[in-house]
Amino acid sequence: MNFVIPSFAPAIPEMVLLGLISFILVADTFWSKRFQFATYYATQITLVVVGYLILSSFTTTQVITFDGSFVRDSFADILKLFTIVVSLGIFLFSREYLLQHKFYTGEFFILGLFGVLGMFVMISANNMITMYIGLEIMSLAMYAMIALRKDFSQGLEAAMKYFVLGALATGMLLYGFSMIYGATGSITFPEMAQIIASGNVDRVVLSFGVVFVVIGLAFKLGAVPFHMWMPDVYQGAPSSVTLYLGTAPKIAAFAMLYRLLEEALPGLVEDWQSLIIMISILSMVVGSLVAIVQDNLKRMLAYSGIGHVGFILLGVIAANPEGYSAAMFYVIVYAITGVAGFGMIVALSKTGNEFDKISDFIGLNARNPWLAFMMLIVLFSMAGIPPFIGFWAKIIVIEEVIKAGFTWIAVIAVIMAVISAFYYLKVVKAMYFDKPENESRIETTSSGANWAVSFFALSLLILGLVPSSLIDLCYESLKAI
Amino acid sequence: MLSSYPILSTLVWLPIIGGLLVLFAGRNNDAVAKWLSLAVAVVTFILSIPLWTDFDTTTSAMQFEEKVVWIPMFNIYYHLAVDGLSMPLVLLTTFTQVLVIASAWDVIKERVEQYMGAFLIMGGIMVGVFVALDSILFYIFWEALLIPMFIVIGKWGGPRRVYATMKFFLYTFFGSVFMLISFIYMYYQSGSFAILDFQAMQLGMTVQILIFLAFLIAFAVKIPMFPVHTWLPDAHVEAPTAGSVVLAAIMLKMGGYGFVRFSLPITPDASMTLDWLVIGLSLIAIVYIGIVAMVQSDMKKLVAYSSISHMGFVTLGMFVLYDILEKTGSLQGAQVGMEGAMVQMISHGFISGAMFLAIGVLYDRMHTREISAYSGVVNKMPWFVFFAVLFSMANVGLPGTSGFVGEFMVIISSFKANLWFGTLAALTLVIGAAYTLWMVKRVYFGPITNENVEQLTDLNKREFAIMAILAVAVVGLGVYPAPIMEVMHTSVANLLVQATTSKL
Structure with missing residues (x-):
């Protein structure tokens, strides 16, 4: 038996990331209290270094290595870069939050980095085992992060809930994987696609496998009817963890969806398309309607996130490269918007005041007009009102769905967009129209958080005025494949 | 250029x-x-x-x-x-x-x-x-x-x-x-x-x-x-x-x-097939909303309903063209209706703006918009009432004000299209006069019955300037509307050709 050393080059960013995490993990135990921020800075530097490595070796050609289990293409590179941008924001907001709420530990950042590593592996997975490993690295890190605040019973409950339901979802996914493997005899995505295309497969087993895979994906994305964990976990987790949960993993989950449905199972479009249509419509409906009655902002944003997943799936319904590009654009926009929105909650959260209820935002305009304006941008962008980037995200997926011939779905989507505008407006109303009990000025916990909120919120406006380059990037990356 | x-x-x-x-x-x-x-x-x-x-x-x-x-x-x-x-x-x-x-x-x-x-x-x-x-x-x-x-x-x-x-x-x-x-x-x-x-x-x-x-x-x-x-x-x-x-x-x-x-x-x-829908809704707006305006006790609400009624003229003027074409076989009459609709839009911009500003002047002093809270304002604010009555007359469509030009053109062309359209549209001149003049009578004239009205002061320089500029615009456009029609003329003619060229 001869052993061929695989090419390590495509995976260098992941390997460097793992190396640096291991270093920080060990070093964190030795850094004394005096250097308590060393872990934080090391984390941010790690992300920047990895980002630089990806950028410097950015490639438009597809490279597959490790015996077909790992793929590097421009789709993966772009999603990883945005994961890094989003994570930089998440950690920046989190530091002050952890200090304010007195559970600042290095583990938060180390677990966060492990999560990022898991996402990278998911994004670059080219077979089912790599994908599963990536998913587990990410999920285990997140379970621990939710439970990190030991004196906070809500957080522990949320962690438990997430763990049990997450394990169930992973089980479903694995079950689906095994059926598909049973039918095709392959675990590598492109090979599976070839075998299915050849027609020598048991369609019944495959169809069952697809259903379980879609259920598992819907769980991870938080799509109806597998969304029940989202509101509880978002609300129960410490805000900085909610910020993490609600943004970066969505990018990875989308990559997983793309790799499975488009690269492995395109031959089964008629099996999964109707499932995705149902899930998408249900998500939009539930996300829009149930969010209306929420008075906790984190919970409201969780439901709004469910609605956004419905919109992301609209692009998947089209089942062509343009459709996936539109969905990719949407998920990137959603992650950036999420960082700005949850980041606002985290940045305003002080000792003894979580600042996560809509009533906390009453009169923000009187207390800090700049932050109110930033939040206004975030909310209107989520509602899909031009000229903010959220508008382009919505219009592009709707365009693709109309092009694919599903005009009726587009009509449902826009009606849901109008309904969801109502609850975003409710927050704007609280900030601008209601009189606060306490008129004193309110500031973010640190000036860094202030800058970061402004950066992410203004980028929604600026990208909304010149969206062309980001749209092109998404379309080009999938065209290359 | x-x-x-x-x-x-x-x-x-x-x-x-x-x-x-x-x-x-x-x-x-x-x-x-x-x-x-x-x-x-x-x-x-x-x-x-x-x-x-x-x-x-x-x-x-x-x-x-x-x-x-x-x-x-x-x-x-x-x-x-x-x-x-x-x-x-x-x-x-x-x-x-x-x-x-x-x-x-x-x-x-x-x-x-x-x-x-x-x-x-x-x-x-x-x-x-x-x-x-x-x-x-x-x-x-x-x-x-x-x-x-x-x-x-x-x-x-x-x-x-x-x-x-x-x-x-x-x-x-x-x-x-x-x-x-x-x-x-x-x-x-x-x-x-x-x-x-x-x-x-x-x-x-x-x-x-x-x-x-x-x-x-x-x-x-x-x-x-x-x-x-x-x-x-x-x-x-x-x-x-x-x-x-x-x-x-x-x-x-x-x-x-x-x-x-x-x-x-x-x-x-x-548009040709469904023009009855728009015309019908416009006529309902003109007549029914006009009647609704009459019973309002809040000045702003009254002017708001009057706006809806006047915008009915705009849509009516735009969509009578197909009936005119069918009846007369030429676009000559339709051109009048369409231009009337466009002039009505500009004129309504001035008049409704002026009406709301006039109410604003009163509201800033008395902090109420109820018609019943006022009476005899003219005794204390003669200049203001001069302008307010002028704008009200323009709202009614008095000849010589901009309100007349657009409405008159639309009414003429609706008569060409259908006698009933014309009759119903013309009815609004009566209804409009009724609700506007009744408000004028109750608010501006009559005896002073309220001591707050006794305290009113006339327009200051800033308010006077705003009112005067609008008055010039309203009267100017009413007496000499030719320039604005000239600007629109070619584009409206082109629009009518587009609107009557089948795309099937």
Whole structure:
């Protein structure tokens, strides 16, 4: 038996990331209290270094290595870069939050980095085992992060809930994987696609496998009817963890969806398309309607996130490269918007005041007009009102769905967009129209958080005025494949 | 084209950037905010005058064109231009903007910089709506306008302002999303988002009817037409004076503009088939809403209903053309109706703006809009009542005021189309006179019965200037409407050809 050393080059960013995490993990135990921020800075530097490595070796050609289990293409590179941008924001907001709420530990950042590593592996997975490993690295890190605040019973409950339901979802996914493997005899995505295309497969087993895979994906994305964990976990987790949960993993989950449905199972479009249509419509409906009655902002944003997943799936319904590009654009926009929105909650959260209820935002305009304006941008962008980037995200997926011939779905989507505008407006109303009990000025916990909120919120406006380059990037990356 | 600089972009972006500047510069200094806003508004208006003076009235082609690729992936352009239909509306917008800023001068005390900034930004966006020639760009301006208006009504409005502003936002948002779907659908048929390409493309009958209905929802909500008008009285009553002025004078015109820019040229066959629907709704608005206006006890509500009724003339004038064509076989009569509708839009911009400003003057002094709270104002405010009665007469449609010109033209052409249309439309002159003059009688004349009225002081210089400028505009347009008709003439003729050329 001869052993061929695989090419390590495509995976260098992941390997460097793992190396640096291991270093920080060990070093964190030795850094004394005096250097308590060393872990934080090391984390941010790690992300920047990895980002630089990806950028410097950015490639438009597809490279597959490790015996077909790992793929590097421009789709993966772009999603990883945005994961890094989003994570930089998440950690920046989190530091002050952890200090304010007195559970600042290095583990938060180390677990966060492990999560990022898991996402990278998911994004670059080219077979089912790599994908599963990536998913587990990410999920285990997140379970621990939710439970990190030991004196906070809500957080522990949320962690438990997430763990049990997450394990169930992973089980479903694995079950689906095994059926598909049973039918095709392959675990590598492109090979599976070839075998299915050849027609020598048991369609019944495959169809069952697809259903379980879609259920598992819907769980991870938080799509109806597998969304029940989202509101509880978002609300129960410490805000900085909610910020993490609600943004970066969505990018990875989308990559997983793309790799499975488009690269492995395109031959089964008629099996999964109707499932995705149902899930998408249900998500939009539930996300829009149930969010209306929420008075906790984190919970409201969780439901709004469910609605956004419905919109992301609209692009998947089209089942062509343009459709996936539109969905990719949407998920990137959603992650950036999420960082700005949850980041606002985290940045305003002080000792003894979580600042996560809509009533906390009453009169923000009187207390800090700049932050109110930033939040206004975030909310209107989520509602899909031009000229903010959220508008382009919505219009592009709707365009693709109309092009694919599903005009009726587009009509449902826009009606849901109008309904969801109502609850975003409710927050704007609280900030601008209601009189606060306490008129004193309110500031973010640190000036860094202030800058970061402004950066992410203004980028929604600026990208909304010149969206062309980001749209092109998404379309080009999938065209290359 | 005489001017070499991008005049339309300047008119769009100068107020928006100026508005942002006001937000920052005026944060702790109301005087700076006020003067800076006034300066921006005046400069914008002055810069918009070349549109009029350099306008070529002999062509219906687009002028002052600017075209830059914006999003190549979807063939979306940053494409601005005006023709005879939109140019007067642009000038109306920049003109109203100055009055709006001036009217708020001493009235707004809270967060002046946000108020002024919001109005400037709105001004730029409204110009954008009228000059955008790419449908997506148009939609962006159309929707973006909701944001500052939402804030203005909700923040500086009356007691039920939150309800009113939510209703306003959701109604208009709901109306316009169907328009967006139509745009996208047409994009896949024509490969372009350009409005002019939409106008040139062929469309089947079923598709045309669906698109026509989608447009109708969007524009009917904005105009507003019966039965989707209910947001307007609420929004008007609760909005601050300047908000009402912008709503009545400009935002309602966007719906009318939508019909002439989109519905008639893009879906001519559907317009012909469904013209009875628009005409019917217009007549209901003219007569029924006119009667509703009569029983209002709140002055602003009365003028709001009167606005709906007057906008009914606009839609009536636009859609009688098919009946006239059928009856007389020529477009001669239709031209009168369409021009009447356009003149009515401009004239209503002045008159309704003036009416709301007049109510604002009273409200600032007495803090009530109830008709019953007033009586005998003329004894204390003779100059004010002089102007207010003039505007009321214009609202009634007295010859010699701008109100007469548009209504008269529309009524003439509706008689050509159908005797009943004409009769019903003419009836409004009676109803309009009834509710307007009755309000005049109760508010301005009669004995002073209320000691608050006893305390009233007449117009100050600022208010006098605003009123005088509007009075000149109303009378000027009424006595000599030729220039504005000349500007529109070629474009309207071209529109009628488009609206009667089958696309099947």
